[in-house]
Amino acid sequence: MTQLLQNSGLNERQKEYTDIIYQSGSSLLIIINDILDFSKIEAGQLSLDKLPFDLEKECHEICQSLSLQADDKGLELLLDYDSNSPTTVIGDALRIRQLLVNLIGNAIKFTKRGSISVKVNSEQDQNGLNIFSLAVIDTGIGIPKHIQPHLFSSFTQADSSTTRKYGGTGLGLAICKKLCELMGGNISLKSVEGEGSNFTVSLPLGIHSTQPLNKKLDLKGKKVLLVDDNPLNLNILYRMLQPLEMNISSCSDPINALDKLKKSVSTEPFQLVISDYRMSAMDGAELTSKIRRIDTYNDIPILILSSSCQLEDSQKLQQAGANKILSKPITCNILFSALDSLCRNKKQDPILLSVTHTNTKIERLSGHILLAEDVLTNQLVATAMLEQLGLTVDIANNGLEALDKWRTGHYQLILMDCQMPILDGYQATARILAEDPNNSVPIIALTANALPADRERCFSVGMDDFLSKPFEQQALANMLDYWLSRTKPEPHYLEPTLNTQEPTMGNNTITDNSDNLVELSTFEMLKKAMGNNFNMLIDAFITSLDEQLINLPKSIQDNDLKTYVREVHSMKSASANFGFNEFSALNRKLELNGSKEGQFATEAELADLAEQVTKIKQWLKENAYAA
Known part of the structure; x- marks a missing residue:
């Protein structure tokens, strides 16, 4: 209701008051969610999934969703996923997301300047298990040595003033520790007061499949110049490009980069430039403009990596002559796809990839x-x-x-x-x-x-x-x-934004007792998009729920696996549209068991489905129909 009020044309004083109400409500929700999660863990009621998911993609989406918070504080949020580590693993994606959201959120909260990096790698232990290490490293205020042994205890923060200054319950790290232990792993801390902290989660995860990166790119031997004044980011980018066998040069100063480009004209010119946007000596837009003034390089492909989420920054870069703009953090596959299309079609229009704008205006299309x-x-x-x-x-x-x-x-x-x-x-x-x-x-x-x-x-x-x-x-x-707007251009493979994210600890949810029933933000977004057709959509959805309760037992009785899998697949996506994530996840589990193992739902699972259908229909009846 406060968000609706904020968009109703308030004066400055009224807007200030509603902002305070909204922030206070958000803080209260965090406290309640923390306590509910902690209570569920303590009571032994928290169940874990073991399903295949793309760990690199999950890490990337989490970093993307939190990049706006980091950008607001002038921080860089980097993802360093080891290219030699598997990406498709077996485990509980939701709980791993919860761990990372908590740790990255803390890092942003307690870091005033510098960067936050999420470093992921894996190795096999003596028993042949694949142990994944997920480290969140910041350049923040650090934690005093005498506090560190107690930091993972309930209701503990660095000192009594921390809660008042930064907010929170002191339960976040205790929940992280419990989740790690439930998944058979652990969490550790290295920190120096005034210099920053390193929280490392170690988890045993199964390997679902080993899918090599798309390295079928004709970039071997191409001469590329990397420009970034952050040594950590420069190192990450260098390692990401190594599998492509390119001729890589790097430079931490854009002024020196210009000199290097000018000197190379008479010997062996560069064929590609990849630059950061925010640099102290000269930003990426100015560097791009100056590169374009060098005759040899007026049409060289230029890729800009930006941690800025501002649309005007993207427009500034395009006007300067950047061919592509990728928002940080990036994955190898995103980078490789961008380089592939860029080097094969360097005169294409600028394309902004993987940037999330929360209030981007939707343009009218025709066709x-x-x-x-x-x-x-x-x-x-x-x-x-x-x-x-x-x-x-x-x-x-x-x-x-x-x-x-x-x-x-x-x-x-x-x-x-x-x-x-x-x-x-x-x-x-x-x-x-x-x-x-x-x-x-x-x-x-x-x-x-x-x-x-x-x-x-x-x-x-x-x-x-x-x-x-x-x-x-x-x-x-x-x-x-x-x-x-194009006639069969090169594929650009837009990464999903928020559409594939699982619900996290901080999500705004309607609850029935202690069970998460619906993600309210998703539901309200659908309601707004449907307009006058919303009631018709609800009627169709309720009808499909009733049909599923009839069709599933029938397909099981007829031993019709194909119809059964199609039924749970359809309900998985239909319920996710509304934000019924738990119901969608149950159908997803049934789909995977059916398609990969040839298994039908058990009587207990069918009973669980029927119970959730009853709850969903009751909630829709009480809350959903538009006046």
Whole structure:
């Protein structure tokens, strides 16, 4: 309610008061969530999942979501994920996110200047277990030596003034310690007062698959200049590029970098420049402008890495002549994809990748879109978003229908769900491309499966891009704007923003007793996007819940695994649209057990589903219908 009030045209004094109310409410929520989590752990009621997930992607998304807080304090938030460490692991992604959010949040809170780095690597112990080390290192105030042994105890902070100055309960680190122990690991601390702290989490995680990085890039031997006045960031970037076998030179001073570029003109010119944006001697925009004035380098590909989340900074860099802008922190795959398209098409328009803007204006688009999607609630959500963007939408309920509509219609773009009856999205795409070898209509995959293997499968059948469900309207708009304004450009593989994040300890949730039922921010975002169609969407969702309770036992009785998996997959994405994350996670677990192990739901799991359906329907009845 305070957020609604803040956007209602208040005067300065009223806005100041509502800001105080909002911050106080947020602090209270943190305290309540901490106490609930701690109580659940103490009572032995906290259960852990063991499911495959992309650890590097999770770390990247957490850093992205917290980068705005860091940027507001003028701090750099860096991710240093060892390229030799596996990325797809087996464990509890939600609890690992909770650990990192807590530790990175503390680092931002207690650091006034400098940087925060998240360093991840792994090694095998004597028993052959893969032990992952996740270290959060800051340049903050540090912790006095006599306090350190007690820091992981309940309700403990560095001193009595810390709570008053920085807020918090003193439970965060105690919860982290308990979570680590529950997962079979531990947490340790190294800190020097006045110099900073290093919190390191060590966890045994299973390896789901070893997927090599996309190193099939024609960059071997290319001469690249790295420019960054932060030695730590320069070192991370250097190590990320090493697998590509490029000819790498680095420079910590942009003025010296200019001299190096000028001297190389008469010998062996550089072929690529990668620079930081915020540097003390000269920022990345000024450096880019000066590079462009050197005749030999007026069209050299220039990639800028920026920790700034301000749109005006991005515009400034584009005007200076930067070819691409990536927001820090980045992963190897994001960097490699950007370099690949940049070096193959260096005169392309500037593209801003992986930058999250919380209040970015959604521009109106135009075009005729084919949406291939078999779940009614997903159809309604996507159609509302697309029509708000100014697009005309036709719907296909399965892959075969999509193929028929494509043959008879004139579409600028196809949004293709991957798992549909009769023909799935992969099969429909293959048939379209068999009839249209020129691939004249961009096909964007929509799927609730977001592991690297799922992306690779989409690209291997010829799809042009990938958007994981549930997605935000801004992410959809960015991707459509990119593809609709170009004729078959190079894929840019936009990373998901908040759409694939699991709920974290700090999320604003409606609760029933102590069970997290709905993530309110996701629910309200959907309500706003649907407008007058929201009540119709709720009716369709409730109908689909009732149908699932009938269809699942029937598919189990008929031993129809294919229908069973499709049913839980559809409900997984439909419920995630609303923010019913626990229900979505249960369907995800059932889907994985069905598709990978050939297992149907047990009676206990079906009872759990039915119980959650009852709670969801009751909550929707009491809270959801718009007046």
